[in-house]
Amino acid sequence: MSASLRMANGLITELAAFFARAGFSSDPFPEEPARGTFAATSVHEPAREQLLQWVNDLAVTLNREERLGVITGEDGTGKTRLLAAVEDTLTSDRRLHVVSLPDVPSHRTDAQLLKALLIALGGKPAGRTGLELRGEVSDILRVMQRGGSHVGLLMDDADFKGSQLELVRNLLRDAEGTGLWIILAGTPDLHDRLIRRRSLRGLLGPVISLEALGQTDTDLLLTGRIDAVRTVNAPEEVFAPDVRAEIHRWSAGNPGQVIRAARAALLLMMEQGERTVSLSSARHTMRALTISDANDARSEVAAAVGGPIQTRMDLLDEQPSGASSATTQRSLWGEEGSV
Numbered sequence: 001m002s003a004s005l006r007m008a009n010g011l012i013t014e015l016a017a018f019f020a021r022a023g024f025s026s027d028p029f030p031e032e033p034a035r036g037t038f039a040a041t042s043v044h045e046p047a048r049e050q051l052l053q054w055v056n057d058l059a060v061t062l063n064r065e066e067r068l069g070v071i072t073g074e075d076g077t078g079k080t081r082l083l084a085a086v087e088d089t090l091t092s093d094r095r096l097h098v099v100s101l102p103d104v105p106s107h108r109t110d111a112q113l114l115k116a117l118l119i120a121l122g123g124k125p126a127g128r129t130g131l132e133l134r135g136e137v138s139d140i141l142r143v144m145q146r147g148g149s150h151v152g153l154l155m156d157d158a159d160f161k162g163s164q165l166e167l168v169r170n171l172l173r174d175a176e177g178t179g180l181w182i183i184l185a186g187t188p189d190l191h192d193r194l195i196r197r198r199s200l201r202g203l204l205g206p207v208i209s210l211e212a213l214g215q216t217d218t219d220l221l222l223t224g225r226i227d228a229v230r231t232v233n234a235p236e237e238v239f240a241p242d243v244r245a246e247i248h249r250w251s252a253g254n255p256g257q258v259i260r261a262a263r264a265a266l267l268l269m270m271e272q273g274e275r276t277v278s279l280s281s282a283r284h285t286m287r288a289l290t291i292s293d294a295n296d297a298r299s300e301v302a303a304a305v306g307g308p309i310q311t312r313m314d315l316l317d318e319q320p321s322g323a324s325s326a327t328t329q330r331s332l333w334g335e336e337g338s339v
Contacts, residue, residue, distance in 0.1 A: 022270045023234030028225040029263035033080035033256065037228035041217035041255075044078055044085075047071070047208045051086050051183065054206050055152060058181050059095045066205035067172055069183040072191050073210030076256025079185040082210070083154050086183070090152065097121075097144055100154040110167045121151070130167070134174055141178040150179025158184040161193060169199050181205075212253030219244050221258055235275040238266070243282045250286040261286050 019027055030036050038044070051069060058064055071079050083100070090098045099120045101113075108116075114133035115125040121140045127133040141151055153171075160168065168182060184190065191207055194200050213221065222239050239247070239262070247265070251257035265285040269277045 018267075018270055019229075020231075022266075022275075023231050024226075024229045025231055026229050027263070028229045029259045029266065031260075031263070034084040036081070036259070037225050038081060038085040038088075039217075039221040039224045039255075041213055041220055043211055043213060043217060044082055047082055047210065048085050048089075050206050050208065051082075052089060055086075055090060055096070055181065058179060058205075059093070059150070063177060065202055067181040068168065068194075068200065068203040069181070069205045070191055070194060070207045071183065071185040071210065072188045072208070074188065074254070076254040077210040077212070078255045079210060080156050081255075083156055083183065083185055087154055095149055096152055097149045098152045098154065101156070110163055113164070113167060117153070134170060137171065138174040138178075141175045141180055145178040150181075151175075153180065153182045154185075155182065156185045159186040159190055160184070165193060165197060165200060169197070169203065172203055213248075213255060213258070214253060215245065215248050218248040218251070218253060218258055221255060222247065222262055225259075225262070237276065238269075239277055240279070242279050243277050246279060246282050246286070250290075261289060264289060 015027065019025075028036065038048075040048075051071075054066075054069060058067060071082060073079050087098050087100055090096050099117070101116055101120060110130045111133060114130060114137060118125045118133065118136055118140070121137070121144075123136060123140050125133060125136065127136055144151060168184070172180060172182065188209065191209070194204065219241075222244055226234070226238050243265075247258055247261045251261055261282070265277045265282045268281055268285055269275075272281070274281070
């Protein structure tokens with residue numbers, strides 16, 4: 001085992017013990033977007049139900065045209081977690097074989113996408129051209145359909161353009177009668193790119209745009225995540241109403257930022273040996289995250305222009321008493337090695 005892997009495993013073990021001592025069975029706010037309890041907010045639960053109903057209707061009528069679902073939203077609005085929630089529910093449906101391609105970078109070629117799909121379906125890509133690979137995908141889908149199941153394809157970070165959009169259209173056309181359906185998740189302008197293509201407009205099913213949370217939904221996200229992992233030793237209320245309001249204000253209702261702030265504040269609370277997150281501690285945590293983001297932005301600009309940009313690192317020196325452990329600092333500042 002490499003030294004870096006041992007270090008990572010050690011940090012994971014340390015954090016698990018950290019959470020256990022505070023009364024939690026696991027991390028309520030994991031950094032991996034697809035993990036953590038799904039919060040049935042007024043934004044995400046209707047979207048989940050709409051997608052599940054659409055998939056159920058497709059399972060009844062395999063030849064429907066509208067076999068392309070779309071989820072759009074800014075970074076952190078919960079697209080990845082929504083896709084995971086849909087997948088979690090559908091995996092128990094014996095009529096379906098759900099395949100998830102969670103990492104679909106925009107630079108990936110058509111052939112690479114097709115090969116990734118074939119591998120996810122259990123096949124071994126043999127073709128050299130896109131047309132040959134599409135034929136292999138179609139063959140597998142028809143074998144599965146004859147076996148009594150049809151395929152659903154979930155694609156995250158799918159900000160497709162040009163030939164990639166045409167590939168989606170061709171996959172659905174090639175698979176007519178097999179019941180293949182696809183859900184793409186991407187940035188808000190993905191829908192605009194889709195409807196500008198006549199060949200794709202007729203294939204569109206539900207189009208869901210995820211918006212920012214209101215205060216009530218932010219409360220639901222915070223308390224729901226905590227309640228899902230609390231043990232008998234957990235405090236009754238980790239985030240008081242004024243703390244939840246402060247997190248909502250700082251995050252502007254962005255779920256990803258809500259989770260980020262909550263996790264950092266919770267780690268700081270545990271490091272200080274407290275049972276609840278105080279308002280002053282929460283404010284300090286969010287100020288630290290803001291400064292960290294500003295420094296990251298300056299570094300990106302410096303890299304782009306090819307020269308250094310002065311940053312006020314002295315602002316990072318402030319920290320509340322007792323907040324000096326490597327675990328907490330890595331989590332607060334996003335240093336390499338955080339879990």
